[in-house]
Amino acid sequence: MRxxxxxxxxxxxxxAGVLIYLISTNRDALERIFEPKTLEKLRISxxxxxxTGHNVLIFIAFFFMTLALAQPVIEKGEERVKVSxxxxxxxxxxxxxxxxxxxFPNRLAFAKQKIKEILPQLPxxxxxxxxxTSASFIVAPLTTDKDALNFLLNRLRPETVTAKGTDxxxxxxxxxxxxKNSNSKIVLLxxxxxxxQNFEPIVSLLKKExxxxxxxMVATQKGAPLPIEKFSKKSKDLVLSRANRRLKxxxxxxxxxxxxxxxxxxDEKVIKEYLKQVSNASKTYEKVVNKRIxxxxxxxxxxxxxxxxxIYSIGRSSQSAILLFFIFFSYQKVDAGILDFQxxxxxxxAYKEGDYKRSVKSFEELSIHNPRSEVWFDLGNSYYKSxxxxxxxxxxxxxxxxxxxxxxxxxYNMANCYVKLGELEKAALFYQKVLKLGDDEDAKANLxxxxxxxxxxxxxxxxxxxxxxxxxxxxxxxSSEASxxxxxxxxxxxxxxxxxxxxxxxxxxxxxxxxxxxQPLKSKLYPLIPPESRDNVNPW
Numbered sequence: 001m002r003x004x005x006x007x008x009x010x011x012x013x014x015x016a017g018v019l020i021y022l023i024s025t026n027r028d029a030l031e032r033i034f035e036p037k038t039l040e041k042l043r044i045s046x047x048x049x050x051x052t053g054h055n056v057l058i059f060i061a062f063f064f065m066t067l068a069l070a071q072p073v074i075e076k077g078e079e080r081v082k083v084s085x086x087x088x089x090x091x092x093x094x095x096x097x098x099x100x101x102x103x104f105p106n107r108l109a110f111a112k113q114k115i116k117e118i119l120p121q122l123p124x125x126x127x128x129x130x131x132x133t134s135a136s137f138i139v140a141p142l143t144t145d146k147d148a149l150n151f152l153l154n155r156l157r158p159e160t161v162t163a164k165g166t167d168x169x170x171x172x173x174x175x176x177x178x179x180k181n182s183n184s185k186i187v188l189l190x191x192x193x194x195x196x197q198n199f200e201p202i203v204s205l206l207k208k209e210x211x212x213x214x215x216x217m218v219a220t221q222k223g224a225p226l227p228i229e230k231f232s233k234k235s236k237d238l239v240l241s242r243a244n245r246r247l248k249x250x251x252x253x254x255x256x257x258x259x260x261x262x263x264x265x266x267d268e269k270v271i272k273e274y275l276k277q278v279s280n281a282s283k284t285y286e287k288v289v290n291k292r293i294x295x296x297x298x299x300x301x302x303x304x305x306x307x308x309x310x311i312y313s314i315g316r317s318s319q320s321a322i323l324l325f326f327i328f329f330s331y332q333k334v335d336a337g338i339l340d341f342q343x344x345x346x347x348x349x350a351y352k353e354g355d356y357k358r359s360v361k362s363f364e365e366l367s368i369h370n371p372r373s374e375v376w377f378d379l380g381n382s383y384y385k386s387x388x389x390x391x392x393x394x395x396x397x398x399x400x401x402x403x404x405x406x407x408x409x410x411x412y413n414m415a416n417c418y419v420k421l422g423e424l425e426k427a428a429l430f431y432q433k434v435l436k437l438g439d440d441e442d443a444k445a446n447l448x449x450x451x452x453x454x455x456x457x458x459x460x461x462x463x464x465x466x467x468x469x470x471x472x473x474x475x476x477x478x479s480s481e482a483s484x485x486x487x488x489x490x491x492x493x494x495x496x497x498x499x500x501x502x503x504x505x506x507x508x509x510x511x512x513x514x515x516x517x518x519q520p521l522k523s524k525l526y527p528l529i530p531p532e533s534r535d536n537v538n539p540w
Contacts, residue, residue, distance in 0.1 A: 001295070003070040012066045019059055057310030064303035068296045076291040085125035085279035086184035086212075087142055089175040090115060093191035093218075094131045094158045095166040097241040100192070102224035103261065105449075111190045111218045112153060114261065118268045119146050119153075120354040120385075123276045124186070128178045129153060134165030136174025142182075147352055166194030168247075169202055176209050185211045186278060188271070192219035193244020206254045212278065213256040214271060219243035348378075356386035373399045377406075380413065389417045408437050415446070424450050424457075 003009065092111065103110035119127070126142040129149055140152045171189060179185040187206075206213055223242030243260065251258035257274045259267045350358035363379035380395035396417070399410045415430035431447035434440050 001072055001074050003072050005070050008066055008069040054310050057306050061303045061307040061310055064299040068300040072295040073292040078290055085123060086186045087126045087179055087182035088124045088186045088188055089128045089130055089178050090188045091130045091132055091171040091175055094161050095133045097192050097226055100224040100226055100241045102220040107192055107218045115153060116150055119150060121272060123279050130174050131156060132171035132174060133161055133163050134167045134170060135163040136170045142178055168196050172202055172205055186214060187211055188214045188216060190216045190218060192241060193247045199250050203250055203253050213251055213254050215247045215251045215258045217243050217260045351382055356382050360386055373401050389420045393417045404437060408434050408440060412443055424454050
């Protein structure tokens with residue numbers, strides 16, 4: 001055993017000496033007037049410890065607190081952890097063109113949702129997030145804390161940006177500043193491409209800095225009109241924004257990857273596979289981690305147990321009984337608390353690292369002997385992250401609390417589970433329960449999305465019903481009409497006219513009915529790379 005902070009023991013020597021001196025010499029006013037034998041007769045019996053006894057107990061409690069501050073640990077040796085993988089900067093386009101709605105509900109919200117899904121599974125080293133328009137902005141520096149990245153990403157809003165326009169070169173320059181000390185470098189450029197046509201400066205800069213780009217094109221070739229009224233109320237011109245597929249040349253020339261966003265997870269799998277290949281090829285280095293068992297809670301528990309006896313006067317008759325009661329029951333509670341501490345620490349560490357199976361295992365074990373609401377809540381979160389939504393619902397339903405905010409969060413999470421399970425009507429019901437407890441912008445926005453999806457599903461059901469009736473009528477047609485239809489279908493161009501545009505399936509629509517948080521950042525984002533001096537012809 002050793003102390004991580006032994007300086008606390010040395011620093012407390014002087015105060016401890018002063019305390020011992022005061023305990024041994026200090027006397028109250030009555031002790032200075034009366035003899036000890038006379039004072040004993042005058043005092044009302046009941047406090048078996050006496051003044052000196054109380055002072056000694058306070059000193060012992062003080063000693064154990066100091067011991068806890070020194071943080072005693074049992075060393076279990078050093079563990080060498082191999083760390084590999086390229087550092088990645090995710091550069092997100094925050095320009096006005098990302099508000100186009102060829103992806104639901106718009107390109108930026110769709111892209112953020114995609115990043116949130118892929119982020120815990122990225123086979124890389126550290127990850128940073130940069131936002132860009134005509135300038136680049138730091139959202140998060142390089143870190144392995146993906147929960148923090150997710151938190152910041154959820155609250156990233158284009159309204160907080162202080163510059164307009166689109167400059168891909170600024171995004172690359174900003175990413176280079178964050179990757180300057182990295183060995184293997186990747187920039188994941190999430191954009192619609194803007195109106196950029198001259199990519200020579202971008203290609204030359206990427207090659208010079210040995211950066212591999214991943215171009216994640218979040219736009220369709222068909223395109224969508226921009227909400228130009230956000231930029232100019234006077235303008236009545238329609239601006240159509242399409243995918244800038246010329247960016248594929250940048251990826252090809254720099255040994256990178258170009259992939260277009262899809263409603264399915266195909267694009268995510270392609271990106272993860274590419275990053276896995278790059279990470280395997282990158283240099284591996286070892287990191288030394290000290291494994292320790294923390295013991296500070298033992299002396300701290302003893303200090304808290306002894307301190308009340310040192311402060312308060314307790315009679316002889318009840319003193320022994322209370323002392324035995326505390327020793328007996330606190331022993332069991334302290335023992336359970338120690339196990340809880342280890343399980344909670346392991347569960348939260350696994351959750352943070354994205355190992356949700358291990359997190360579930362820890363919280364399940366914890367819930368067996370300590371079925372508290374906090375444990376059920378953490379277990380529900382772990383189930384949710386691991387994709388076991390029915391189990392998450394069961395865990396959340398066991399959370400009982402008088403705290404209004406926790407109750408709202410529980411109901412909100414349960415609503416999200418029902419969305420994942422495709423039970424949109426139940427999801428809407430739980431979002432409404434959240435709103436009954438108080439105003440909540442996220443719940444309100446999600447409820448609107450779910451109700452819209454339900455309306456669309458009802459419309460599709462009506463269409464399919466009418467189509468079924470039409471098919472029934474077509475079956476009753478004469479054979480001559482059927483043959484005539486067959487002949488006409490063989491004419492050139494007939495097949496093309498019969499091909500229908502693929503509609504978004506219910507399963508796909510349910511998949512994307514997720515949380516799109518609307519809480520804005522409290523502060524503005526300021527440029528990492530300032531805008532170029534050239535004028536922005538197209539501020540979107």
